[in-house]
Amino acid sequence: xxxxxxxxxxxxxxxxxxxxxxxxxxxxxxxxxxxxxxxxxxxxxxxxxxxxxxxxxxxxxxxxxxxxxxxxxxxxxxxxxxxxxxxxxxxxxxxxxxxxxxxxxxxxxxxxxxxxxxxxxxxxxxxxxxxxxxxxxxxxxxxxxxxxxxxxxxxxxxxxxxxxxxxxxxxxxxxxxxxxxxxxxxxxxxxxxxxxxxxxxxxxxxxxxxxxxxxxxxxxxxxxxxxxxxxxxxxxxxxxxxxxxxxxxxxxxxxxxxxxxxxxxxxxxxxxxxxxxxxxxxxxxxxxxxxxxxxxxxxxxxxxxxxxxxxxxxxxxxxxxxxxx
Ligand SMILES: Cc1cc2nc3c(=O)[nH]c(=O)nc-3n(C[C@H](O)[C@H](O)[C@H](O)COP(=O)(O)OP(=O)(O)OC[C@H]3O[C@@H](n4cnc5c(N)ncnc54)[C@H](O)[C@@H]3O)c2cc1C
Numbered sequence: 001x002x003x004x005x006x007x008x009x010x011x012x013x014x015x016x017x018x019x020x021x022x023x024x025x026x027x028x029x030x031x032x033x034x035x036x037x038x039x040x041x042x043x044x045x046x047x048x049x050x051x052x053x054x055x056x057x058x059x060x061x062x063x064x065x066x067x068x069x070x071x072x073x074x075x076x077x078x079x080x081x082x083x084x085x086x087x088x089x090x091x092x093x094x095x096x097x098x099x100x101x102x103x104x105x106x107x108x109x110x111x112x113x114x115x116x117x118x119x120x121x122x123x124x125x126x127x128x129x130x131x132x133x134x135x136x137x138x139x140x141x142x143x144x145x146x147x148x149x150x151x152x153x154x155x156x157x158x159x160x161x162x163x164x165x166x167x168x169x170x171x172x173x174x175x176x177x178x179x180x181x182x183x184x185x186x187x188x189x190x191x192x193x194x195x196x197x198x199x200x201x202x203x204x205x206x207x208x209x210x211x212x213x214x215x216x217x218x219x220x221x222x223x224x225x226x227x228x229x230x231x232x233x234x235x236x237x238x239x240x241x242x243x244x245x246x247x248x249x250x251x252x253x254x255x256x257x258x259x260x261x262x263x264x265x266x267x268x269x270x271x272x273x274x275x276x277x278x279x280x281x282x283x284x285x286x287x288x289x290x291x292x293x294x295x296x297x298x299x300x301x302x303x304x305x306x307x308x309x310x311x312x313x314x315x316x317x318x319x320x321x322x323x324x325x
Pocket of ligand 1: 029030033034037052072076099108110111112115116117161162164210211212236237238239
């Protein structure tokens with residue numbers, strides 16, 4: 001493990017001002033469950049690690065007049081066990097409970113979970129210089145690609161690994177991003193960027209940006225949501241495919257519905273064609289399976305991951321059907 005300096009900022013403003021100077025190769029750390037692994041494996045070599053946990057007041061779950069606000073340092077365990085989230089934002093409750101293991105949920109933060117790096121085995125191997133690490137090819141495209149993207153790959157096929165991201169996008173959440181220039185708010189639906197924008201990174205954050213808070217519109221009567229995740233192992237595993245669904249119900253039909261898939265594309269993938277088909281329908285497994293099949297007709301699996309298409313259809317169908325239960 002390379003030596004690095006350890007920064008303990010007293011405020012987000014201090015951390016953002018340090019980053020804005022750009023004088024060191026500095027990395028932010030929330031719980032460290034992803035970053036420290038990357039450092040140990042030689043994937044990233046920071047000169048400075050800025051530990052956000054020394055900043056007071058960044059871990060909270062609270063309602064204000066127009067949103068449920070979750071501080072960037074709130075742990076996945078706190079989200080998973082919050083009774084109000086369990087009652088009003090079921091998709092987030094289920095996604096937080098489905099992520100990683102109890103130990104990782106105790107350490108992992110919402111900011112870190114949203115910004116965690118992909119799990120592609122070529123990216124995570126220090127000796128493989130892929131596009132994402134400044135190389136000139138994606139080794140997964142013609143190599144071992146069982147867990148890779150089946151939708152919209154290209155320069156890179158590493159899937160977005162976060163369970164919280166599809167759930168929060170289904171809920172139309174926004175990220176409040178702090179920087180030396182002040183705060184700005186970005187819908188999480190626009191937060192993730194495909195490889196064509198910049199294959200070296202996965203989101204809109206610039207070098208001086210720090211997620212301060214996530215804001216979720218207040219739940220309305222008639223809102224229903226659910227998260228279904230398929231993993232190869234029973235637990236402590238990333239999604240082969242997952243589906244986060246949120247609908248506004250009108251009686252027993254869906255007046256509108258959002259379907260966001262995880263584990264199948266380089267970004268959390270909104271299944272808009274299925275959303276359009278299901279508008280006004282009852283949330284049944286059969287209707288959702290048909291809508292998902294239509295929406296996924298253009299999926300382009302690689303040599304080893306065609307099986308993910310059927311799994312994705314199944315998790316979408318199960319998540320939609322869960323709204324009716
Ligand atoms: C074995 C294993 C299994 C896992 N399984 C799952 C799973 O099933 N589902 C899942 O969703 N996740 C899974 N994870 C990932 C785990 O949930 C994440 O490691 C964790 O959520 C990241 O949170 P952290 O606070 O520890 O992030 P860190 O390691 O501290 O940071 C991760 C990245 O985010 C950046 N970052 C952190 N905070 C901020 C911020 N506020 N603003 C901007 N950038 C920031 C860091 O610079 C770093 O690049 C797994 C991890 C492991 C090791």
